[in-house]
Amino acid sequence: MFEPEDLIARFDGIARGTLLQGYGCSRTQLSDAVAAGRIRRLRPGVFVLPTTDPKVVTAAAHGGALTCADALRARGIWMLADPNGEVHVWLGRSGRRHPHHPCSCVVHYSPGQAPLGLAPVAAALVHAYRCFGQEAFFAAYESAWNRRLISAFDRQRIRRELPKSAEWLLDLVRPDADSGLESLLRLRLHVLGIRLDCQVEIDGVGRVDFVVGGRLILEVDGKENHDGPVNRHRDLVRDAAASRAGYECLRFDFAQVVYDWATVVDAIRAALDRARA
Numbered sequence: 603m604f605e606p607e608d609l610i611a612r613f614d615g616i617a618r619g620t621l622l623q624g625y626g627c628s629r630t631q632l633s634d635a636v637a638a639g640r641i642r643r644l645r646p647g648v649f650v651l652p653t654t655d656p657k658v659v660t661a662a663a664h665g666g667a668l669t670c671a672d673a674l675r676a677r678g679i680w681m682l683a684d685p686n687g688e689v690h691v692w693l694g695r696s697g698r699r700h701p702h703h704p705c706s707c708v709v710h711y712s713p714g715q716a717p718l719g720l721a722p723v724a725a726a727l728v729h730a731y732r733c734f735g736q737e738a739f740f741a742a743y744e745s746a747w748n749r750r751l752i753s754a755f756d757r758q759r760i761r762r763e764l765p766k767s768a769e770w771l772l773d774l775v776r777p778d779a780d781s782g783l784e785s786l787l788r789l790r791l792h793v794l795g796i797r798l799d800c801q802v803e804i805d806g807v808g809r810v811d812f813v814v815g816g817r818l819i820l821e822v823d824g825k826e827n828h829d830g831p832v833n834r835h836r837d838l839v840r841d842a843a844a845s846r847a848g849y850e851c852l853r854f855d856f857a858q859v860v861y862d863w864a865t866v867v868d869a870i871r872a873a874l875d876r877a878r879a
Contacts, residue, residue: 606635607651614719615654616662619647645700648718657689662718663702666693669710669721670729671738676720680745680782682860683734690729692721708733712763724756728763736771740789741782743775776800783822783859784811790863796870807843810851817877819844819851820870822859850877 606627610617635641641649661668670690671681690708694716710729731739746752779785798812812820844851
C-alpha cells in the first residue's frame with residue numbers, strides 16, 4: 603500500500619484527496635499523515651508536501667495551476683522574462699478563486715480546466731505572450747518545440763488562442779533553435795530585414811548557428827555550452843577553421859544580445875559591409 607507522501611511526490615508535490623483515495627489511501631491515512639507533518643492540508647481536499655515549490659502551493663491555494671514564466675522554467679524551457687516574484691495562476695476558462703492571505707497573484711483565464719501543480723506548456727506559453735510580450739514568447743516557444751514539449755495539437759491550440767497580430771511570429775518559429783539567445787537574435791534580425799541561414803553545416807568547421815550573406819558566421823554563446831577553457835579552445839579552433847575557409851565569425855553572449863543590442867547590430871552591419879566590398 604502506498605503512503606500518502608509517496609503518492610503526492612509522484613504528482614509534483616500536490617494532489618487532491620479524491621485522487622489519493624483512488625490509489626487506496628483512506629481518509630484516516632491522510633489525517634494521520636497530516637498530524638505527523640508528513641503532508642499538509644492546503645485547503646479542503648488538497649494536500650501538499652512540506653517540500654513542494656512555494657509558488658505551486660500559492661497557485662493551488664488560489665484555486666489553480668502555476669503558469670507563465672515559472673511553469674515554463676520548471677520544465678527547462680528558456681525564458682527571457684523574470685516574473686519578479688509574482689505568482690501567475692491559471693484558473694481555466696471559469697475556475698473559482700479561493701481566498702487566501704496574502705494574495706498578490708496574477709490570474710489568467712483561458713480555455714481548459716486548470717489542474718493542480720504546473721499548467722500545461724501550451725497554456726503557459728499563451729499566458730507568457732500576454733504577460734511578457736512577443737520576444738519572450740518567441741524564445742520560449744522555440745525552446746519548448748526544440749525540447750519536444752509541445753505537439754502539433756498544442757501548436758494549433760496556441761495559434762487559436764493568440765490574437766491575429768501574433769500570426770507572423772508563429773509563422774517564423776522553428777524547432778531547431780539550440781538556445782533562447784539564438785531565437786532572440788534571429789527574431790530581432792528578421793525585424794530589421796536581415797536574412798539568416800540557420801544551423802548551417804560548413805566543411806571543416808561543423809554546424810554554426812547562422813550564416814548571413816554567404817560569408818558571415820554568427821554564433822550566440824550561451825553560458826551552458828561555451829563556459830570553461832575546453833569549450834573556449836574548441837570555439838577558437840572553429841573560428842580559425844572558418845577564417846581559413848573564407849568566413850568572418852562574430853560571437854555574441856547573453857549580455858550583448860539582451861543588454862547591448864545596438865552594438866550587436868552595428869557589428870553585424872559593419873561585417874556585412876566588409877563582405878560586400
